[in-house]
Amino acid sequence: MKEFLGYAAMLTGTVAAIMVSANVGRRLTGYGFVIFTISSITWITYAFQDGETPLILQNAVLTLINVAGIYRWLIAKKKPSQ
Secondary structure (H helix, E strand, O other), X not given: OHHHHHHHHHHHHHHHHHHHHHOXXXXXXXXXXXXXXXXXXXXXXXXXXXXXXXXXXXXXXHHHHHHHHHHHHHHOOOOOOO
């Protein structure tokens, strides 16, 4: 199970990075942050199995950053044009 979690976290993180860096649209970028959040939570689950506190803390912070990305790209209204 632990090996599966490691590969799942790595794969989702890679896919999310590609989606966000492509910046091809607001919705796709937002869903990239959703996948980043899944990746971070998966890394936390993985790290708990070995008591890897630094990895847990890093991904807890990344989860908060990713939630901010979800809010910015999927929930918040666009700023009006000036």
